[in-house]
Amino acid sequence: MTVMLDGRKARDSYKVALKERSDALVRAGIKPRLAIIQIGDNSESSVYIEQKKKFGAEVGAAVDHVKFASDMSEKDVSAAIAELNARGDIHGIIVQLPLPAGFDVSRLVGLVAPEKDVDGLVDGSAFMPATAKGVMMLLDFYGVEPRGKMSVVFGRSRLVGQPIASALRTRGASVSVCHSQTPNPKEISRAADIVVVAIGKRELIDASYIKDGAVVVDVGMHAVVDGGRRLVGDVDRASVAPKASAITPVPGGVGPMTVLALFDNLISSAERLSAHKNLY
Numbered sequence: 001m002t003v004m005l006d007g008r009k010a011r012d013s014y015k016v017a018l019k020e021r022s023d024a025l026v027r028a029g030i031k032p033r034l035a036i037i038q039i040g041d042n043s044e045s046s047v048y049i050e051q052k053k054k055f056g057a058e059v060g061a062a063v064d065h066v067k068f069a070s071d072m073s074e075k076d077v078s079a080a081i082a083e084l085n086a087r088g089d090i091h092g093i094i095v096q097l098p099l100p101a102g103f104d105v106s107r108l109v110g111l112v113a114p115e116k117d118v119d120g121l122v123d124g125s126a127f128m129p130a131t132a133k134g135v136m137m138l139l140d141f142y143g144v145e146p147r148g149k150m151s152v153v154f155g156r157s158r159l160v161g162q163p164i165a166s167a168l169r170t171r172g173a174s175v176s177v178c179h180s181q182t183p184n185p186k187e188i189s190r191a192a193d194i195v196v197v198a199i200g201k202r203e204l205i206d207a208s209y210i211k212d213g214a215v216v217v218d219v220g221m222h223a224v225v226d227g228g229r230r231l232v233g234d235v236d237r238a239s240v241a242p243k244a245s246a247i248t249p250v251p252g253g254v255g256p257m258t259v260l261a262l263f264d265n266l267i268s269s270a271e272r273l274s275a276h277k278n279l280y
Contacts, residue, residue, distance in 0.1 A: 003142065003246040005217065007134075007256040010141040014260055015059060021267050022060035025274055032061040032270040034092040034118065034263075035084045039077060040070035040100040049096060055259050061266060064090075070100040077103075078111055085113040091273065092118035092266040115272075118265035121159055126272075127265040132163035134257030135196065135217055136171070137264075142246060144194070144215050147172030152189050154178050154205065154234070155198035160219060164196050185209070197234040207239040216240055216247040219254050 022032055034056060036049055049065060056063040066084070068077055084093050093116045095109050114122050120129030127133075139146065151173040155161030161177065168175045173194065178185040189195055189209040197205050198219035210216060220234030233250035241247050248254055 002241050002244055005138055005142055005215075005246050005248040005253055007138055007248065007253045010138050011256040011260045013141065014137065014264075015055075018260070018264060018267060019059045021271065025267065025270050026060060028274050030270050030274050031089070032092075032263075032267050033064065033090050034061060034094070034266050035064045035066055035090050036094055036096055037066045037068070037077065037081065037084075038096045039068045039072060039103060042098060042100075045096050045098070052259055052262070055263060059263055059267070061263060074103055074108065077108060081108065081111045085111075085116060088273075090116065091269040092116050092262075094119045094262070116269060118262055118269060120163070120265065127268070128167065128261075129159065129163040130261040130265060131160050131198075131219065131254065131258045132167045133261035133264070134254060134259075135164055135219070136167050137261060138217070138248070138254065138257045139194075139215075144246065146194060149173050149193040150176075150191055151194040151196070152176045152178055152192040153196045153198065154185070154189070155200070155219075157198065160198040164198065164219075168194070168196075199234050201234055203232055203236040204234055205240065206236040207243050210240050210243045212243050213245045214243070216244045217254065218248050218250050221250055221255065 025032055036052060038045060038049060053063045066080060084090050093112045099105050109121050112122050114124045115126050117125040118127055120127040146168050151168050153161050153165040153175060156177050156179045165175045165177050176188050178188055186209050190211045192214060194215045195210060196217040200220060202222040216235060218233035218235040222232050224230050224232055231251045
């Protein structure tokens with residue numbers, strides 16, 4: 001029987017310890033605080049931000065929503081990031097993606113101070129990228145041990161694919177990264193014990209890519225309108241699930257774990273400040 005890697009269940013389990021850490025900080029006079037910068041009115045971004053606000057409240061962290069109109073100048077947004085970097089009561093800063101056309105994504109994200117980059121996207125960041133960390137925490141929760149396993153990651157983006165591949169290697173897995181230019185991706189994938197898919201293409205990976213008993217983690221999410229609205233991933237779950245020993249649902253798999261990892265990073269950032277204060 002295929003095990004469902006339920007990100008909501010794992011998140012809620014981890015949340016207990018996260019709340020305890022946050023409460024300890026509050027007792028020490030430090031309220032963990034995240035600043036989310038949003039430019040424009042992307043509806044999906046707004047939904048994600050509301051989810052983060054809700055989870056922040058559940059673990060005792062404050063979330064400041066810093067919103068700009070889509071016609072705001074990049075100079076003014078840059079100034080706001082600099083101000084947040086300088087504030088001692090802000091422990092984490094994220095720039096909510098995607099940004100409206102005309103904004104330099106790499107530049108704006110890169111302005112976030114590395115010690116406050118709780119999304120883990122800035123060069124020299126103090127934190128593991130939230131998606132990669134969330135994937136690893138999910139595997140740990142379900143007892144999936146990467147060490148000694150053949151693993152494949154579909155996707156080589158700097159924000160998702162590369163960090164996940166690096167995290168798996170750090171944990172002792174033998175990792176192959178497949179992308180649009182990789183020859184024989186099916187052959188490579190069919191040898192893998194763990195398959196992580198983060199390619200941004202709807203339901204591309206089907207059963208022909210998966211060996212019997214593989215663990216499959218689907219990072220993708222796509223809205224489909226066909227008589228109603230539903231969400232699907234990068235994996236054709238209907239064909240893959242019967243072959244897999246374990247698989248993530250979409251939604252409810254990697255998404256909740258990414259939010260958890262974001263706040264785990266935030267509270268770690270606040271704990272560093274607390275430890276620093278206690279030195280004096």
